[in-house]
Every structure is written in C-alpha cells, then in structure tokens.
Amino acid sequence: MNVYDFDKTIYDGDSTIDFVFWCLRRKPQLAVRLLRGTVAFGGYLLKLCSKTTFKEKFYCFLLSVPDVNNWLEEFWDEHQEKIKNWYLQQKQETDVIISASPEFLLRPICKRLHVQNLLASRVDRHTGMYMGVNCYGEEKVRRFKKMFDGPVDAFYSDSLSDAPMANLAKRAYLVDGDNLIAWEE
Known part of the structure; x- marks a missing residue:
C-alpha cells in the first residue's frame, strides 16, 4: 500500500x-x-x-x-483542482492519506478521490477542540500501526518531520512541488 x-x-x-x-x-x-x-x-x-x-x-x-x-463541500468545489496531477495519475483506492490537518477538512476530498483510508487529527468541526493527539511525527506511525498490518510500499511527504513514517516504507519520497526525490536516510 x-x-x-x-x-x-x-x-x-x-x-x-x-x-x-x-x-x-x-x-x-x-x-x-x-x-x-x-x-x-x-x-x-x-x-x-x-x-x-x-x-x-x-x-x-x-x-x-x-x-x-x-x-466544506463548497470549499472543495473550489479547491479540488489543487490536488497534484502526479498523484491523480497514480492514486489507488487502497491509498492511505495521513495528515496533521483536521480529519473533518480532509474527509470530503478523500471521498471525492475515492480514497477510503484517512488518518488525520481528530478535531471537532463545530468547536475546534481536539479529540485526541495531533497526528504528527511519531503519532502518524502509532496511528498507522493501529489501523494497518501490512507493509508500506511507498511513502510520500514534503516534510522531514515525517521521517518516522518514511522509515516504515520500502521506498520513500520527498515531494518538492511536483518533483519526487528519493528519501535519503
């Protein structure tokens, strides 16, 4: 995956x-x-x-x-075009999106992209209060392992703060704009 x-x-x-x-x-x-x-x-x-x-x-x-x-629906009507083409060309329904952004914000776009697996920060959409830990760094690994048993074939991120997730993957890529660069350990 x-x-x-x-x-x-x-x-x-x-x-x-x-x-x-x-x-x-x-x-x-x-x-x-x-x-x-x-x-x-x-x-x-x-x-x-x-x-x-x-x-x-x-x-x-x-x-x-x-x-x-x-x-949220109106926002994504206007912003869905900001999903990068390289991702759209390779996306699969089995993809996992993992983010520190609020789950309520990303759920509608994941539904539109037919991506069922979303791990993100649980934030109440009405109050802004967190319902758990910010999904960042090591927390991403903890959440991933809690939900999935299998290996990570490839991991993609723009940030070195995601090194813990990159370390789980067979292959990892740093994303710089539309450029995919092999992740160096």
Missing part, C-alpha cells in the same frame, strides 16, 4: 490555511475569533503552550461558521 502526507505533498498548499482564508472571505467577522489563534501562535513559538493548545485556539473560529458541512 502507498501512504501519502496531504498538505504540500498531494495538495498544492496548506488546506487548513486555504480553508481559513476561504471562510474569512465569506464571513470577514471571523477575523475576531482568529485573532485568538494568532496570539496563541505567539505562545506556541515561545513554548508557552503546546501545538495542540495553539491549534484549538486557532480553530475556535469554527464556532462562528453557520453550516460547516456545507462550507
């Missing part, structure tokens, strides 16, 4: 940031709630709070989104 990171790997950009700006264009008053996230980001950089705490404060803008499910 092939395993893929999502943002900047098979998606051209950061889907969470794109979704936030998309929401802001629809409802500019969300900026007030997002200010809390900006302050929390400063706290995270200064190591005054965890990445999860920062992200929960950031995602609190969801409290003011009137119909999250509908907005």
Whole structure:
C-alpha cells in the first residue's frame, strides 16, 4: 500500500490555511475569533503552550461558521483542482492519506478521490477542540500501526518531520512541488 502526507505533498498548499482564508472571505467577522489563534501562535513559538493548545485556539473560529458541512463541500468545489496531477495519475483506492490537518477538512476530498483510508487529527468541526493527539511525527506511525498490518510500499511527504513514517516504507519520497526525490536516510 502507498501512504501519502496531504498538505504540500498531494495538495498544492496548506488546506487548513486555504480553508481559513476561504471562510474569512465569506464571513470577514471571523477575523475576531482568529485573532485568538494568532496570539496563541505567539505562545506556541515561545513554548508557552503546546501545538495542540495553539491549534484549538486557532480553530475556535469554527464556532462562528453557520453550516460547516456545507462550507466544506463548497470549499472543495473550489479547491479540488489543487490536488497534484502526479498523484491523480497514480492514486489507488487502497491509498492511505495521513495528515496533521483536521480529519473533518480532509474527509470530503478523500471521498471525492475515492480514497477510503484517512488518518488525520481528530478535531471537532463545530468547536475546534481536539479529540485526541495531533497526528504528527511519531503519532502518524502509532496511528498507522493501529489501523494497518501490512507493509508500506511507498511513502510520500514534503516534510522531514515525517521521517518516522518514511522509515516504515520500502521506498520513500520527498515531494518538492511536483518533483519526487528519493528519501535519503
């Protein structure tokens, strides 16, 4: 089976940031709630709070989104074209997408791509609160092993923070734009 990171790997950009700006264009008053996230980001950089705490404060803008499910579908109507062609040409239904992005954000695009296997951060789509650990680094490996028994044929990511997942794979690739580069250990 092939395993893929999502943002900047098979998606051209950061889907969470794109979704936030998309929401802001629809409802500019969300900026007030997002200010809390900006302050929390400063706290995270200064190591005054965890990445999860920062992200929960950031995602609190969801409290003011009137119909999250509908907005997600409309967002992906406009952003599905950002799925990279190299991925579309090789994708399989058995693919696993594993990401630190919120599961609620990626579930609709996975459904559209006919990808059934998604492991991502569990975040409440209405409150922004985490329902578990951020799916990042070693947590990706833990979640993968909990769900799947078989080997990873190939792993793709844009980030060296995914080295733990790359180490599980027979082959691993760093993704730089549309370039796939063999992962060096």
